[in-house]
Amino acid sequence: MKFGVGLAAMRPELRPEATRKAEALGFESVWMPDHLVVPVRYAPGQYPYAGGREAPIAPTSPFVDPLLTLAYIAATTSRINLGTGVFILPLRDPIATARAVLTLDHLSGGRALLGVGAGWLREEFEVAGQQWEHRGARMDECIRILRALWTEPEPRFEGQFYAFPPVGFEPKPVRRPHPPILVGGTTPPALRRAATLGDGWYGLGETPESAAQRVATLRKLRRAAGREHEPFEVTVGASPTLEAVARYEEAGVDRLVVVPWTRGSEVLSGLERFADEVLSRLPPATRAG
Numbered sequence: 001m002k003f004g005v006g007l008a009a010m011r012p013e014l015r016p017e018a019t020r021k022a023e024a025l026g027f028e029s030v031w032m033p034d035h036l037v038v039p040v041r042y043a044p045g046q047y048p049y050a051g052g053r054e055a056p057i058a059p060t061s062p063f064v065d066p067l068l069t070l071a072y073i074a075a076t077t078s079r080i081n082l083g084t085g086v087f088i089l090p091l092r093d094p095i096a097t098a099r100a101v102l103t104l105d106h107l108s109g110g111r112a113l114l115g116v117g118a119g120w121l122r123e124e125f126e127v128a129g130q131q132w133e134h135r136g137a138r139m140d141e142c143i144r145i146l147r148a149l150w151t152e153p154e155p156r157f158e159g160q161f162y163a164f165p166p167v168g169f170e171p172k173p174v175r176r177p178h179p180p181i182l183v184g185g186t187t188p189p190a191l192r193r194a195a196t197l198g199d200g201w202y203g204l205g206e207t208p209e210s211a212a213q214r215v216a217t218l219r220k221l222r223r224a225a226g227r228e229h230e231p232f233e234v235t236v237g238a239s240p241t242l243e244a245v246a247r248y249e250e251a252g253v254d255r256l257v258v259v260p261w262t263r264g265s266e267v268l269s270g271l272e273r274f275a276d277e278v279l280s281r282l283p284p285a286t287r288a289g
Helices: 012-025 066-074 094-107 122-127 135-151 188-197 208-224 242-251 264-277 284-288
Strands: 002-006 029-032 081-088 112-117 181-184 200-204 233-237 255-258
Touching (some): 002 012, 012 029, 012 066, 012 264, 029 066, 081 181, 094 135, 135 181, 188 200, 200 208, 208 242
Parallel strands (some): 002 029, 029 081, 081 112, 181 200, 200 233, 233 255
């Protein structure tokens, strides 16, 4: 089991220090949230992870660019992996995204992890001038474009939404064949996308029982796609007790992303407490991930 830290619930300027603390305590990764804008008014009930409650963001919520932030953090750390949890891929031009993630990969020495999602906030797409409809199909093409640009000597693409002739795209990533792409979401299309196009899946708010169901579905879809022998990691955002860690591991989860604090002033002490109460008490094989 690997353990990551979610960097959403803290002040932006605290994130580099929190990451250094997480690295020193033995956490494997940190994960940055993503939104371009938060409309002042948007239709309620869109957020898919709150169990009927409203989304935990507001127009005053402070968002900074996740890839720029992770690149800055990369310069102050040496081992910890740097992930987006999750980057709203259809909101951006895929070629620009490929270049930005490649830059993070090189500046960090191959520590970039790209968690991606199709997005849930319709009004955000409208403000950004991006089509809401067919965003899932566009995201499929975006993932294929990223892979092509990162791995092919003269990448080209011809799709329904994007197309370009043979181009040069250098350098290739430090991490081979490319930074892992973890696909978020729990809808049938999102799970299909993770199984057929992703290097992993990123889930939020999953219990060990629901995670086991997701893993079973993903394994079935991967077998159907002939990808069951390719590397694939299941990442879940959760706040587990020591006892729950084993249940997540039995469910097939490879990484838990935790937020072990309730207030911004408790970030560093919360990390220390989780490391003492959970990480230090795990068997070496579990703790090693």
